[in-house]
Amino acid sequence: MSRTASGLRAWVLQRLTAIYLGLFTLYLLVLMLAGGHDDWQHWRELFAQPLMSVATLLYVLALLLHAWIGVRDVLIDYVRPLALRISLLTLVGFGLVACGLWAAQALLLARLH
Amino acid sequence: MQFLVSRYNPESDEAPHLQSFEIETWRGMMLRDALLEIKRQDESFAFRHSCGEGVCGSDAVNVNGSNRLACITAVADLKAPVTVRPLPGRPIVRDLVVDMSQFYAQYRAVTPWLVRKDPMPEQEIRQSPAERARLDGLYECILCGCCSTACPSFWWNPDKFHGPQALLTAWRFLADSRDQATEERLDALEGPYRLFRCHTIMNCVEVCPKGLNPTRAIGHIKQLMLGHAI
Numbered sequence: 605m606s607r608t609a610s611g612l613r614a615w616v617l618q619r620l621t622a623i624y625l626g627l628f629t630l631y632l633l634v635l636m637l638a639g640g641h642d643d644w645q646h647w648r649e650l651f652a653q654p655l656m657s658v659a660t661l662l663y664v665l666a667l668l669l670h671a672w673i674g675v676r677d678v679l680i681d682y683v684r685p686l687a688l689r690i691s692l693l694t695l696v697g698f699g700l701v702a703c704g705l706w707a708a709q710a711l712l713l714a715r716l717h
Numbered sequence: 718m719q720f721l722v723s724r725y726n727p728e729s730d731e732a733p734h735l736q737s738f739e740i741e742t743w744r745g746m747m748l749r750d751a752l753l754e755i756k757r758q759d760e761s762f763a764f765r766h767s768c769g770e771g772v773c774g775s776d777a778v779n780v781n782g783s784n785r786l787a788c789i790t791a792v793a794d795l796k797a798p799v800t801v802r803p804l805p806g807r808p809i810v811r812d813l814v815v816d817m818s819q820f821y822a823q824y825r826a827v828t829p830w831l832v833r834k835d836p837m838p839e840q841e842i843r844q845s846p847a848e849r850a851r852l853d854g855l856y857e858c859i860l861c862g863c864c865s866t867a868c869p870s871f872w873w874n875p876d877k878f879h880g881p882q883a884l885l886t887a888w889r890f891l892a893d894s895r896d897q898a899t900e901e902r903l904d905a906l907e908g909p910y911r912l913f914r915c916h917t918i919m920n921c922v923e924v925c926p927k928g929l930n931p932t933r934a935i936g937h938i939k940q941l942m943l944g945h946a947i
Contacts, residue, residue, distance in 0.1 A: 610907075610908075610909065611906075611907050611908045611909045611910075611911075611912060611913035612907060612913070612939070612942050612943065612946055614909065614913070615913055615939065616943060676909075677909075677916070680874075680909055680910075680914075681870065681873050681874070681914070682873060
């Protein structure tokens with residue numbers, strides 16, 4: 605990897621995560637529309653299943669990566685002052701990691717209950 | 718027919734402004750003819766032009782919001798009043814004349830010539846018709862600058878992003894069977910700026926007066942890069 609941020613890797617990751625996000629979102633939509641999961645108890649049981657739990661964790665990870673690359677692209681395009689860019693990137697980074705941890709915690713609690 | 722033409726004299730004006738001209742049009746009149754007519758009315762008016770046949774690429778201007786070559790744009794096809802501005806995003810030298818230095822610098826940055834590592838043969842380097850056909854739609858670029866100056870990514874980062882014109886040229890040499898610097902060319906395009914600022918907005922495809930497709934060329938480069946990376 606060169607001293608600059610990656611170009612090809614970010615681009616490929618953005619596309620691969622997009623495929624997974626698209627497919628899993630579609631799956632979730634179908635689940636919701638199919639019914640049978642319309643109360644908290646059912647949702648908890650659904651996300652407590654090991655396969656579903658891992659698939660959802662992957663989904664969150666893909667979402668965070670996808671969002672990070674997208675926001676990074678926007679900031680690289682529009683925010684020229686270095687200090688401001690680094691501050692914003694840091695802020696977004698922390699925010700995304702916090703979202704990820706929160707989601708992981710929720711999934712873990714669903715399994716523990 | 719009314720023409721609103723952008724005027725700017727760096728010695729006396731603070732900012733560019735539009736000046737109205739009334740031009741008598743004739744059948745088959747091109748925008749370049751109208752600009753020449755305006756110059757006859759006001760000889761202080763400045764714009765670039767040369768061949769008048771869409772070959773030299775000198776008279777690219779922004780007409781009613783899109784970049785075109787004045788010499789191959791029929792006045793009859795334009796909606797009045799016709800607003801003519803310099804190519805967007807470039808420093809204005811005077812009236813419609815812009816400074817294209819960064820555009821040419823990006824062109825030079827992609828090594829726009831064949832690189833051979835083998836000793837040069839006595840005769841020409843031969844290509845099959847199929848190999849030659851891969852260069853169609855790439856070699857025709859006349860460097861008018863319509864595409865790169867229509868590209869938002871180039872507006873924001875003209876110093877770091879190569880822009881559609883230079884990237885089309887980069888692919889023109891990557892696609893050439895006679896070139897032997899594929900790895901070096903791909904390495905030179907890595908990083909978040911030079912190639913990957915392209916967000917497939919496709920303004921370049923829309924404005925190219927030669928009907929070329931820089932976005933497709935950029936896609937080919939990304940594919941080739943991926944193939945060489947894994």
